[in-house]
Amino acid sequence: MEVRNRLIVALDVASMADVRQLVETLGDAVSYYKVGMQLFYSVGMECLTYLREQGKDVFLDLKMHDIPNTVAQGAASLTRLGVAMINVHASGGQAMMQAAAEKVAETAKTLNIPRPKLIAVTILTSMNDAEWASLRNTASIPDQVVHLAKMAQAAGMDGVVASPQEAELIRAACGKNFAIITPGVRPHGAALNDQSRIATPAAALQAGAHYLVVGRPITAAPDPRAAALAILEEMREA
Numbered sequence: 029m030e031v032r033n034r035l036i037v038a039l040d041v042a043s044m045a046d047v048r049q050l051v052e053t054l055g056d057a058v059s060y061y062k063v064g065m066q067l068f069y070s071v072g073m074e075c076l077t078y079l080r081e082q083g084k085d086v087f088l089d090l091k092m093h094d095i096p097n098t099v100a101q102g103a104a105s106l107t108r109l110g111v112a113m114i115n116v117h118a119s120g121g122q123a124m125m126q127a128a129a130e131k132v133a134e135t136a137k138t139l140n141i142p143r144p145k146l147i148a149v150t151i152l153t154s155m156n157d158a159e160w161a162s163l164r165n166t167a168s169i170p171d172q173v174v175h176l177a178k179m180a181q182a183a184g185m186d187g188v189v190a191s192p193q194e195a196e197l198i199r200a201a202c203g204k205n206f207a208i209i210t211p212g213v214r215p216h217g218a219a220l221n222d223q224s225r226i227a228t229p230a231a232a233l234q235a236g237a238h239y240l241v242v243g244r245p246i247t248a249a250p251d252p253r254a255a256a257l258a259i260l261e262e263m264r265e266a
């Protein structure tokens with residue numbers, strides 16, 4: 029896969045004006061965008077329509093987590109929107125993930141549209157060991173991430189979101205065809221913001237990540253296009 033198609037830029041903004049400005053600035057450097065809660069809850073379908081018109085792929089990141097029927101029906105609704113990737117929280121459990129996977133496949137087949145990749149979020153990259161322990165978890169973060177990844181694979185998910193720090197373990201446990209999407213990507217010297225389990229773009233790819241999700245290191249940079257091109261160059265070299 030071409031490096032450019034492996035970089036997903038997080039459009040964490042709240043208005044269509046900001047979306048247009050970023051997408052125009054980044055131009056042909058970026059072909060894949062992530063639309064999350066901030067943007068989708070603000071502008072709804074308008075951003076998906078715009079990104080489709082611009083010929084961009086979309087990861088609609090709404091991190092569903094509810095009882096199996098509710099998540100399955102939600103996943104069916106998102107499938108109808110025609111995006112490339114959607115996600116659920118793996119901690120919703122195997123029955124929830126399986127119900128979502130079955131419903132996505134059924135919906136895409138009925139409508140005769142491509143099936144979006146269905147991805148499970150393992151443990152958020154903002155979580156550190158102290159916060160993890162404060163939730164009374166007993167397994168280590170890497171052990172739990174691998175456990176959730178195996179469960180997601182058994183439930184029919186296409187891949188997981190995890191930290192680049194766990195990518196190698198996931199690849200060993202789930203094989204090379206199970207997609208690994210890693211946020212928590214920070215080039216050398218970039219601000220951490222609220223991320224904890226991070227790695228550089230090169231390290232994330234070398235650990236086995238298929239897609240890198242990058243937000244603020246690009247979108248908050250003084251020159252977002254230059255920042256994106258620098259990350260793509262680092263990815264190419266890796």
Ligand SMILES: O=C(O)c1cc(=O)[nH]c(=O)n1[C@@H]1O[C@H](COP(=O)(O)O)[C@@H](O)[C@H]1O
Binds near residue numbers: 115189213223
């Ligand atoms: O599901 C996600 O995309 C996600 C999972 C996770 O564990 N950590 C994480 O940061 N994300 C998302 O990835 C993006 C990272 O943004 P930056 O920290 O600005 O690079 C944000 O849009 C987060 O919502």
